[in-house]
Amino acid sequence: MPLFVFLGKRLLVMIPTFFGITLISFFVMHLAPGEPMAVQADFNPKMTPEMRERLRAQYGLDRPLPIQYVHWLKGLLTLDLGTSFSADRRPVWDKIRERLPVTLLVNCLSIALILVVSIPLGVASAVRAGGIFDRFSTVLVFVFYAAPAFWVALLLMLLFGVHLGLLPISGLHSIMGYDRMTTLEKVLDWGRHLILPVLVSALGGLAGLSRYMRSSMLEVLRQDFITTARAKGLPERVVVYRHALRNALLPLITILGLSLPGLIGGSVIFESLFAIPGIGQLMWTSVMARDYPVLMGNLVIVAVLTLLGNLLADVGYALADPRIRTGGGR
């Protein structure tokens, strides 16, 4: 099967999946207790029941759910995600657009960091499996994996921010004087502010990916073609880095593709800790406020990312291993 036919088929399947996701999410969201008015008005002595009904009508919440969903869907088809229920009544897309870049920036940097550290770490562990380095690195990455991110973050802030005074504690850039900086200074300023958040958000991923890399590498190293290569007298370096690593990286593609949507969810913690105005924070506040349009908007982004991630993983696999495309195999 040619690649584009394979791709077309996959894309076609994605459309009903996407609508299925939005449908289920929409109804589940409305089943959850609480309403936007409840959050705004509960325990406010000035909020009369009539005012509450008035607000419900304004939000369109007095209409039956299926009609609300169709209304939302119509908006989506014209790329209109609606307006937020929060008091600012801003378009959902504006809210998402101003925050998405920050989250993507931090996550891309953190993925880059994870890859740069975990691949060599995994390979080195696999090559010397059972040795001191292997054990030591296993313990270390699991300690970081097990330690709660918020705790590690606070320790790092205390050390680098308060005691050493080397790095800023929170925010994306300096508050005072930022506007008067040159471009280079601005980039450096952002860099300084991003070191801790990127480090913290990468810590969890490091453990997973480096262990994954290690086991994948170990498996490949045990295979016949590696034995053959060794038997041919190839130097160990060539065996490990040219023959084994290429094959061991293959499963990594899937993992990376599938971890794409999880990134937004994971952003909630470090964005709150480091006061970074990203999409994770937006999602958290809109869940707490029952801001349905913003939640649905975020969900669309996450759904699209999930589907794209899946597609990327599939395509990556298909490119790397043509047998998948033809539906063949062993």
Add this chain to the structure above:
Amino acid sequence: MHVMKVIIALFLTLAIMGQTVSGRAGTPDYGGYIVTGSIGDASTLIPMLSTDATSHEIAGLIFNGLVKYDKDLNLVGDLAESWEVSPDGLTITFHLRKGVRWADGVEFTSEDCLFGFRTITDPKTPTAYAGDYLVVEKAEAPDPYTFRVTYKEPFAPALSSWGNLVVLPRHLLEGQDITKSPFGRRPVGLGPFCLSEWKTQERIELEANRTYFEGRPYLDRFIMRIIPDAATMFLELKSGGLDWMGLSPIQFDRQTDTPFFRNNFRKYEYLSFSYTYLGYNLRSPLFSDRRVRQAIAHAIDKEEIVRGVLLGYGVVATGPYKPDAWFYNPDVPSFPYDPEKSKALLAQAGWHDTDGDGILDKDGRPFSFTLLTNQGNPLREKSAQIIQYRLGKIGIDMKIRTLEWTAFINDFIDKRRFDAVLLGWTIGQDPDIFDIWHSSKTGPKELNFIGYANPEVDRLLIEGRRTFDREKRRKIYFRIQEILAEDQPYTFLYVPMALPIIHKRYQGIEPAPAGISHNFIRWWVPRSEQRTLVP
């Protein structure tokens, strides 16, 4: 001789200079800025549309109302220079200040008040605050400096309702849908500060209004940083990223008691405008007997909760008001800790431990119930545990359940599915508590969710709303407090302290019953300590 003269002259000059120098130290300097932190971002700066504290705090610096509370919590004029209440109590006439200008230079007039009033009562305006204004029968602006409102019946809280919710610039907003107007994010006010920048979820920056009618604030800028995590905020304070924040009791007591904080910061404490209570579902057979509620009040050591949970930063509450308010009655029954008396009261009500399992029972039913409280309030969770322990001592089995806020309200409070709750109320500056205690307010979604009904309280609450005379009102609310204390529909627990910490370089802060920010525009930093804008 000559040298002597010179020396004397020199001394005299130095003495005079010294005097001038020290004299100058008392004169406030203009300039500088202050950075404070907030857990959440503002939503919109149109006061009638927002319901969150951050929005109101910022909007309060940008807008003014017709009246305001001064540092001793007396109602004084703000945009209104004076006012008259007609003898029948139905009409209030406000005489507005002349020459007040909006930040864009247009003069403020009574038309702006009228426009704001029409907007807040417009059915299309999604506001949570219309209630007080819907009882207005007629609002008029007979001339640019007079604004008059007429009520259907006398309404004592009316005056304070003309605080900073309603006045809006008509020339900028007329004919617009205020929910969609960019005004909410780029407001034009007439208050001491103007918005200069608002970066969503990052910071809100205000600049001094140089033409403010009470004189420009000494500080040039006010910056509020949005830091969603309380621990991060504290570290920012420690590292110099913040000048001002509110502390928790433990931070106030233990974590800021270091040479660093003593040298660099000043801490303040004053009663906050809220109280925490244990509320009973009065429809439940467990709590319908007043003696049972009084017994529980005697079984809980409220001093212990204040000491253990608030670390002493709070006072025991005896009713729905705080002790420094003019309508607070200091002589109501306070139900001191007395477990023996509790047991006696419970025995009178028919509760005895007949089966010897340590738990009281009556008609074969053990005295066992669940206390609900909301998640995310550690002070309440700890108080609940102390109450559980104390009630256990007198043979009452209490379970604790913490719930997410909206689920709690919707599934338990609104549906009346609770035995008892541990919650708090904000205390207003007007004593009117009609919505919480009147028996007509027990309907769905209304605030008297415990189902309290007492004909005398009902009558007094209505009388209190119709009386403008302070002395008469004081008597009315004193009586209400006596009845509530006797009836114990709630066991009032504590009024916590507000515990702000502010950098030492800020001068002119005057703690008062209203808190510390009542004279914020008079805070200043000596020029030598003003930080420059370079990082």
